[in-house]
């Protein structure tokens with residue numbers, strides 16, 4: 001199980017529950033009681049407290065990324081539920097847990113569950129005699145205490161010892177005489193312990209009075225559980241702190257160390273430092289039905305044990321890492337209390353996979369340590385207000401009357417202006433409502449036989465290199481034909497005739513970036529569509545569409561045959577897309593979904609007599625010339641299998657192999673090969689989409705030079721459509737819009753978001769080095785984290801590979817549009833969903849961008865030469 005759920009916060013609440021259910025191996029409905037309208041019933045509340053009036057709601061969130069090694073056992077990933085009303089707490093704990101896992105996660109040690117019960121004795125005639133009498137009767141007292149608790153002793157716990165303390169008068173104001181306290185030391189095992197200890201103390205009280213000759217007053221446990229503690233330690237290597245808000249990782253570590261020492265020396269600061277720790281501690285305690293007041297009181301008393309209130313957690317920069325250590329008294333239980341009766345607590349316990357009290361103690365303390373680190377990082381770097389207030393701004397936006405996606409937009413506006421107050425929020429809301437709603441330009445509907453809409457640019461010229469090796473001629477169909485030479489082989493391309501297909505269309509990967517656009521394209525064509533979806537996956541992209549949804553997995557060959565029955569054609573766009581060097585488990589997953597999944601789909605298509613299947617290929621599976629990677633790659637370039645390529649790319653080569661095998665077996669299948677997709681309806685979201693969102697929210701801190709061939713979502717849909725209707729059986733067609741450098745993309749990002757690009761443009765080799773170092777850590781500790789610029793991605797960008805779309809242009813009549821338009825469309829769609837700030841002019845901008853855009857392939861060549869110039873000058 002992994003707790004590393006990068007981008008989890010971007011999901012809807014329902015999808016988050018579905019994702020968690022999937023991760024912990026539960027059914028989605030098992031988490032249903034976490035829904036705001038479920039949970040604690042009125043009757044249950046009435047039995048829990050007195051004079052009950054109702055049930056108070058409190059947000060419940062999840063701290064992700066946590067990894068804990070308890071008492072030398074192997075580390076395990078933990079999802080920590082947190083109930084808290086304060087914004088930014090859970091975000092900060094998740095952020096810091098991500099940093100801590102770069103150092104292997106938090107190590108925790110939990111002491112024996114030994115607590116103290118106190119019996120207060122006053123007016124003792126002779127304290128020394130009384131002490132001897134009580135200690136002489138120790139065994140009798142212990143036996144008596146245990147006799148009332150057979151279940152505790154049966155579980156291996158029970159009273160263990162009896163100790164005496166004498167409390168002298170504090171001064172003139174102290175109205176009592178000498179006081180004696182009998183401490184009953186009890187091992188409470190997995191219980192919180194209060195009830196057992198209080199009962200024991202009350203049971204022993206008469207006998208203690210007899211033995212001491214004094215008057216017994218209070219009989220109660222102590223919440224200063226200094227013998228029942230949890231100690232946590234976490235390390236963050238300096239390298240993992242690079243780029244986290246200071247000039248270097250080490251500088252940030254030193255700044256956090258200084259912040260810690262401030263709290264260690266100063267009680268005023270310590271109170272705030274410790275409040276940050278309690279943000280994490282209390283939130284987990286509440287979510288797990290614990291007596292958080294008891295732990296709070298114990299923690300603060302412990303922090304003042306030396307007579308001076310000080311920091312609970314301390315941070316030091318040592319041996320190339322920032323190291324945090326904390327010991328807290330921790331009386332928590334997994335038996336008794338509300339744990340059994342509160343339905344949501346039970347679900348939370350299941351999510352955190354807690355069986356025993358020490359596991360619970362470790363998670364609580366790890367959340368406290370992470371929260372402290374999160375707050376100190378922010379304080380030592382950009383300050384607390386920017387992150388905290390950005391999230392708090394959402395509350396203010398709601399208070400101002402914002403609803404739905406307005407909330408995020410108003411919050412972003414007031415946070416950007418650093419005016420997080422009600423008046424500013426009301427103003428921002430009024431402005432937002434005064435302007436038309438950002439609308440995504442509908443995808444143009446064209447068929448190869450109809451005229452293209454006027455706003456489309458004219459057919460761009462062929463790439464220079466391709467043009468040089470071509471000669472035109474007449475095809476048998478009377479349409480254009482061309483020959484192209486690749487490594488001396490003459491290729492003749494001919495425009496293919498159009499074929500119509502009736503019946504229902506089956507689409508896989510429909511909730512993905514390509515699929516979501518493709519389904520809309522098909523619906524606009526008036527086609528009947530059935531989509532294959534995975535239960536528990538984020539399928540939000542298809543909400544509200546008139547389609548038939550069936551649920552299953554490509555890996556389930558038998559079921560797939562059933563699910564595909566009744567359709568006549570298919571677009572197979574599903575794949576496990578990954579740009580990381582995968583762990584063996586992830587590699588297996590990529591292989592099974594992509595290769596075996598495709599094989600299953602193709603076989604099911606044969607079984608169901610499909611007329612044609614279009615399979616999505618990847619440009620990463622197209623070979624290239626290592627001596628000259630910028631020579632536009634075409635369909636005949638053979639993939640070199642021993643290169644340092646990603647597992648994903650290898651599987652996409654095998655996918656093509658499966659297609660050809662299926663063609664031999666009689667299937668009619670065509671491959672539409674995609675370059676990096678940019679455009680709207682990116683719900684997962686893709687690596688490029690994530691980069692745009694992060695850029696627009698000021699979270700992209702650096703970028704590399706280089707370039708790649710990109711494809712607009714509308715173009716790749718058109719390419720699929722054309723492959724279906726004009727493609728030749730068993731053939732592959734590369735579909736790309738244009739080559740663009742990262743600098744070109746930054747230009748467009750600036751234009752679309754109104755934000756300046758990051759100042760850091762890190763040269764390719766340096767970025768490669770940084771990415772390679774961080775990749776080692778990420779592969780070890782965070783294999784599933786989506787990363788923007790992975791070493792593989794940077795290598796690809798540095799190679800500046802170009803795509804040759806001649807074959808698609810000639811045979812299919814494909815015409816590329818513009819990447820600039822695609823980015824505007826992507827931005828408008830993200831703005832509509834509240835993921836990036838909506839900007840005046842977002843409306844219609846895509847249209848005007850389309851009008852202004854130069855022919856794509858013309859840009860290609862100039863962009864390429866510009867980028868190589870830049871590379872040459874090192875600018």
Ligand SMILES: CC(C)(COP(=O)([O-])OP(=O)([O-])OC[C@H]1O[C@@H](n2cnc3c(N)ncnc32)[C@H](O)[C@@H]1OP(=O)([O-])[O-])[C@@H](O)C(=O)NCCC(=O)NCCSC(=O)C[C@@](C)(O)CC(=O)[O-]
Nearest residue numbers: 006007009088089091092094095272273276374375378387
């Ligand atoms: C708020 C952040 C995390 C943003 O920080 P950021 O730089 O925008 O975060 P990022 O985009 O680099 O994302 C890093 C990770 O943070 C998490 N994250 C990022 N954004 C979210 C979100 N919206 N919802 C949920 N999780 C979020 C998430 O895990 C994400 O990983 P990913 O998913 O991308 O792989 C940062 O500014 C921060 O840590 N601020 C500190 C906030 C804080 O401590 N709040 C507590 C309240 S203040 C207080 O009471 C305590 C104090 C401060 O007084 C104590 C003291 O004085 O010591």
Ligand SMILES: NC(=O)C1=CN([C@@H]2O[C@H](COP(=O)(O)OP(=O)(O)OC[C@H]3O[C@@H](n4cnc5c(N)ncnc54)[C@H](O)[C@@H]3O)[C@@H](O)[C@H]2O)C=CC1
Nearest residue numbers: 509512513514553554573574575593616618674675676677
């Ligand atoms: N996004 C890009 O830039 C590029 C994408 N491609 C190809 O385009 C196609 C679509 O990619 P995107 O839409 O970007 O990906 P995506 O990750 O947004 O969507 C892929 C979809 O496939 C589904 N899927 C994965 N494994 C499955 C399984 N075992 N059973 C059922 N469904 C499964 C996922 O749930 C997801 O909805 C893929 O074939 C990919 O290899 C190729 C080149 C670039």
